[in-house]
Amino acid sequence: MNNTKETLVSAFALFSLFFGAGNLILPPFIGFNSGEMWWVMAIGFCLSAILIPILGIFAHAKLQGTIFDFGKKVSNTFSLVFSFCIYIIAVALPSPRTASVTHEIGIAPFFDTPSIYTSIVYFSLVLVFALNRSKILNLLGKLLTPAILIILLAIIGICVFSFDFSFGTSTIKNPFTDGILEGYQTFDAIAAVVVGGVLIISINLKNKDISYTDRKALIKNAGIFAGLGLLFVYGGLILTGALMHTSFDSGINRTDLLNGISRTLLGHEGNKFLSILVSLACFTTAIGIVTGTADFIKGRYNNSNKAYTITAVISCILGIVMGQFNVDYIIIVAIPALMFIYPITIILIVLNVLSDRYTKPKVFRAVVYTTILFSVPDFLNSIGITSVSNFTAEYLPLSKFSLGWVLPAAVALIIGNLTYNKNTTV
Numbered sequence: 001m002n003n004t005k006e007t008l009v010s011a012f013a014l015f016s017l018f019f020g021a022g023n024l025i026l027p028p029f030i031g032f033n034s035g036e037m038w039w040v041m042a043i044g045f046c047l048s049a050i051l052i053p054i055l056g057i058f059a060h061a062k063l064q065g066t067i068f069d070f071g072k073k074v075s076n077t078f079s080l081v082f083s084f085c086i087y088i089i090a091v092a093l094p095s096p097r098t099a100s101v102t103h104e105i106g107i108a109p110f111f112d113t114p115s116i117y118t119s120i121v122y123f124s125l126v127l128v129f130a131l132n133r134s135k136i137l138n139l140l141g142k143l144l145t146p147a148i149l150i151i152l153l154a155i156i157g158i159c160v161f162s163f164d165f166s167f168g169t170s171t172i173k174n175p176f177t178d179g180i181l182e183g184y185q186t187f188d189a190i191a192a193v194v195v196g197g198v199l200i201i202s203i204n205l206k207n208k209d210i211s212y213t214d215r216k217a218l219i220k221n222a223g224i225f226a227g228l229g230l231l232f233v234y235g236g237l238i239l240t241g242a243l244m245h246t247s248f249d250s251g252i253n254r255t256d257l258l259n260g261i262s263r264t265l266l267g268h269e270g271n272k273f274l275s276i277l278v279s280l281a282c283f284t285t286a287i288g289i290v291t292g293t294a295d296f297i298k299g300r301y302n303n304s305n306k307a308y309t310i311t312a313v314i315s316c317i318l319g320i321v322m323g324q325f326n327v328d329y330i331i332i333v334a335i336p337a338l339m340f341i342y343p344i345t346i347i348l349i350v351l352n353v354l355s356d357r358y359t360k361p362k363v364f365r366a367v368v369y370t371t372i373l374f375s376v377p378d379f380l381n382s383i384g385i386t387s388v389s390n391f392t393a394e395y396l397p398l399s400k401f402s403l404g405w406v407l408p409a410a411v412a413l414i415i416g417n418l419t420y421n422k423n424t425t426v
Contacts, residue, residue: 006207007218010199011225016148017195018053018230020098020285022186024278025254025327027234028261030182031241032252035170038242042235044179049186050230052346056192057199057223059352061216064200066299067193067292070348073364082344087293089337090194091315094187095289096322097330098282099123104255104327106275119323123316126283130290130312148284149229151277156236158265159243168245177401184338185331189345191285194292201295255327290315339382343375343405344368351413363416370412374405 027045034041063069067086071079096119103118172178199222203215210218240261248260262274294311301307322330347368351359359367377399381389393400397407 003214003218006203007221007225010203010218010222011229012146013202014057014195014199014222014226015229016281016284017198017288018188018191018226018285019148019233019281020094020186020191022094022097022331023049023188023230023234024237024281025101025258026182026185027237028241028257029254030179031238031243032245032248032257033171034175034179034238034242035245036167036242037170037172037175038167038238041172041175041179041182042238044176045183045238046179046231046234048180048183048346049188049234050227052349053188053192054223054227055353056189056349057196057226058220059349060192060196060200061219061223063352064212064215064219066197066296068296068299070193070352071368073351073359073361074368075365078368082348083296085341086190086193086345087296089341090187090190090289091293091318092322093330093334093337094190095286095315096319096325097327097334098286099319099323100325100327100330101255102279102282103323105259106278109259110272110275115324116320119320122283122323123286123319126286126290126319127312127316129287130294130316131309148277148280149233151273152233152236154273155262155265156233156240159240159261160236162265163243165243167242171250174401177398177403181402184342185334187334187338189342189349191288192349193345195288197295198288198292253328254331286319290319336379336382339375339379339402343371343378343409347371347405347409358413358417360416360420362420363413366416367409367412371405371409374408377404378402 030041030045031038059070067083068079071082099119099122100115102122103115107113107118108115196219199219200215203210203218207215241257244261244264247264248257252260259274266273290312293315294308297311298304298308325333351364351367374396377389377392377396380386381402389399389404392404396404398404
């Protein structure tokens with residue numbers, strides 16, 4: 001096996017599986033609104049949109065199983081419920097959002113066609129590639145990702161060398177924590193536990209005799225390179241939005257801003273380049289979500305190819321239906337789901353990356369249950385029930401930033417390790 005070649009192909013594939021609708025429309029909008037504080041918000045955004053997802057890939061490299069393995073130390077029932085929640089959210093929100101973004105940016109500016117037509121064609125193609133999953137790594141790693149990166153580099157490079165480095169006044173009160181929460185909307189922590197499994201299966205299909213150690217190194221190295229690519233792109237897009245703060249109306253929405261940036265930087269042909277970029281980026285992410293979901297259901301039904309096909313078809317049909325809503329509406333609808341599932345996902349990723357010495361089953365369960373308990377106020381606040389969050393905001397650090405679960409989880413981890421004997425195995 002050519003380690004360098006395999007690592008680069010896997011890294012490119014991983015990058016394209018991560019880089020979808022939210023990854024395109026969120027960073028420029030963040031920079032546009034954060035003004036001179038763009039770099040502070042970028043740090044917060046990259047923590048939740050890069051560091052946590054790449055740690056998720058590291059966890060996959062260690063576990064080398066499926067998403068089900070992430071929560072097994074809590075209980076099999078918990079892990080199964082968590083897995084189904086993740087996949088339901090994935091196929092109901094971020095996957096359809098890729099079709100919605102593709103229509104709004106890639107199709108609507110050029111063709112007067114209903115979004116239903118876009119969604120039908122889009123998810124029909126997704127289904128074709130999902131049903132031919134053995135070719136996914138080569139397709140994503142050798143063809144689509146380089147095309148995405150070339151167009152992105154053109155947009156970022158032209159902006160950096162064309163605009164003075166002057167920034168407007170920030171309209172965001174808490175840029176760091178708001179950046180973290182905005183990173184939630186990329187769904188990349190969820191993507192990590194979903195597409196990490198896709199990567200492992202794809203590697204196994206190509207290299208059936210690869211050892212655990214070699215596979216672990218390959219996955220971790222691919223994760224590092226993909227993370228560096230995301231860091232460069234996110235930073236560049238956030239900076240691009242910040243530099244162009246005087247070019248657009250302050251009330252512009254995310255997709256219109258991205259359209260406007262491409263027209264300004266690439267001229268009247270800009271939207272054509274952007275439509276290609278959007279279509280490629282969104283399409284690769286949708287493939288990863290549908291394939292990952294189908295892989296999981298297949299594994300639960302004794303590796304049944306019929307279960308895989310049925311799941312892929314249902315996921316694509318759901319994508320067509322949900323893809324009829326506009327991007328901003330899907331982002332708003334996603335907030336409660338993210339406030340519910342993201343803290344759990346993040347803590348499971350972190351615990352699985354840590355050494356088993358510090359995450360004995362009892363400690364593992366204590367930290368997860370603590371996270372669930374202290375994330376409830378943020379979830380209730382997201383659906384309009386503010387009485388609990390108003391109370392916790394006064395007494396719980398970070399609660400007013402919708403991150404009230406972080407400190408209790410850390411305390412539970414520390415106390416758990418101090419309390420339980422290190423030799424205890426249950």
